[in-house]
Amino acid sequence: MPARVGEGATKRVPLSRERLLRSAIAIADERGNAALTMRSLAQELGVKPMSLYHHVANKEEILDGIIDVVFGEIELPPADAGWRSAMRHRAISARRVLASHPWATPLMESRTNPGPATLRHHDAVIGSLRAAGFSIQMTAHAYSLLDSYVYGFALQEAVLPFDRKTAPDVAGAIIAQFPSDEYPHLAELATEHVLQPGYDHGNEFEIGLELILDGLDRLLHPN
Amino acid sequence: MPARVGEGATKRVPLSRERLLRSAIAIADERGNAALTMRSLAQELGVKPMSLYHHVANKEEILDGIIDVVFGEIELPPADAGWRSAMRHRAISARRVLASHPWATPLMESRTNPGPATLRHHDAVIGSLRAAGFSIQMTAHAYSLLDSYVYGFALQEAVLPFDRKTAPDVAGAIIAQFPSDEYPHLAELATEHVLQPGYDHGNEFEIGLELILDGLDRLLHPN
DNA sequence: ACCTGAACACCGTTCAAGT
DNA sequence: ACCTGAACACCGTTCAAGT
Numbered sequence: 001m002p003a004r005v006g007e008g009a010t011k012r013v014p015l016s017r018e019r020l021l022r023s024a025i026a027i028a029d030e031r032g033n034a035a036l037t038m039r040s041l042a043q044e045l046g047v048k049p050m051s052l053y054h055h056v057a058n059k060e061e062i063l064d065g066i067i068d069v070v071f072g073e074i075e076l077p078p079a080d081a082g083w084r085s086a087m088r089h090r091a092i093s094a095r096r097v098l099a100s101h102p103w104a105t106p107l108m109e110s111r112t113n114p115g116p117a118t119l120r121h122h123d124a125v126i127g128s129l130r131a132a133g134f135s136i137q138m139t140a141h142a143y144s145l146l147d148s149y150v151y152g153f154a155l156q157e158a159v160l161p162f163d164r165k166t167a168p169d170v171a172g173a174i175i176a177q178f179p180s181d182e183y184p185h186l187a188e189l190a191t192e193h194v195l196q197p198g199y200d201h202g203n204e205f206e207i208g209l210e211l212i213l214d215g216l217d218r219l220l221h222p223n
Numbered sequence: 224m225p226a227r228v229g230e231g232a233t234k235r236v237p238l239s240r241e242r243l244l245r246s247a248i249a250i251a252d253e254r255g256n257a258a259l260t261m262r263s264l265a266q267e268l269g270v271k272p273m274s275l276y277h278h279v280a281n282k283e284e285i286l287d288g289i290i291d292v293v294f295g296e297i298e299l300p301p302a303d304a305g306w307r308s309a310m311r312h313r314a315i316s317a318r319r320v321l322a323s324h325p326w327a328t329p330l331m332e333s334r335t336n337p338g339p340a341t342l343r344h345h346d347a348v349i350g351s352l353r354a355a356g357f358s359i360q361m362t363a364h365a366y367s368l369l370d371s372y373v374y375g376f377a378l379q380e381a382v383l384p385f386d387r388k389t390a391p392d393v394a395g396a397i398i399a400q401f402p403s404d405e406y407p408h409l410a411e412l413a414t415e416h417v418l419q420p421g422y423d424h425g426n427e428f429e430i431g432l433e434l435i436l437d438g439l440d441r442l443l444h445p446n
Numbered sequence: 447a448c449c450t451g452a453a454c455a456c457c458g459t460t461c462a463a464g465t
Numbered sequence: 466a467c468c469t470g471a472a473c474a475c476c477g478t479t480c481a482a483g484t
Contacts, residue, residue: 119405152374
């Protein structure tokens, strides 16, 4: 009876924290935040709910874990670029990642337990600003502003029915709800801008981003 | 047997949608989002859970309702001011309201059913910008940028343990977690800025806000 | 070491009944 | 018209047991 373990074994691939987190993200991506339960996760993994507790202490740890995985997907600011293009690159990557996991942004609320990928990410962004000559105080201003914008935009993208392919339908239904005489400005903006054929809410992101980067540049080089 | 109703009646004040929403907000404010359940709400109101369903269709309607109440607390942009001070006033009010209901911002995720106070709020902000000479397109840019910033800042405030009275303790504990050799820039920012005596994260809000207003002003009056 | 059956104290919600 | 008891199909988690 050879004691070898995991060598040519035909048994099921064993559970692991990584496999668990990957499945959890898959469920949240496909069926939303509410569908991610210990029971649904266990079923997805072909296991009983109680087995999960051998790899994580509780559901909180799973939520902390998948948020850290998401942060790990965001590209770090490239070191060989100027601060401005480095910040632009990183902000655009963050927005893309958060848009692909709409459940993640609102979940950041209760997560006060940042994981290693999250800390590494923050450290790299701060380091990039410091290397570019931002004072500690200016770095704090810049990071607070940039991250608020990125998270806030992501949060709105998760809510608004605008940028979907189905935009006209959904938005049209919403418009029907508020009579234009009661909310005239909202109706005007909707019909003459949001509902126009070429409209893509995602374009707003880079416009606001450049405005913020302009402002930071001016803060760094006052003239 | 007089048929008068509610005249000098000593019986319990009857349930109503308003009373229900007010209690729901009180629970969320005091004990957090997770503590707000149909059962806890019923208990707070001195009633059985099933009675709630006489005033709302389901829990979703309660969540939609309390979000709309929160929006109603945000001051509208004053009509007698210039766009810049009107936007500043409204943004500061929004941040204050969202900070006093930390459960609200992340909840806006799933709420795709804006109530009347929410619509009135949006309509007033858009109207204020339009009246100041912003084109429809510029109004869309400005509103997207301002709201992303306000919501994102509120979301971060709900997470970060910074601006609390207990900041030094909590932040100190977090610092202890990441050794300064692994996340040197994070450690530097924490020890030399965030953990300094006079630090107040809330101050960051108005700094970023002015930068954004500067940018919008420049967009409106290019020179 | 890893998995699990049964159970506990919770959820939101329905349905048929009470006044 | 308004409230409710009992029940259903869910939650996350514990505990004592299986291999």
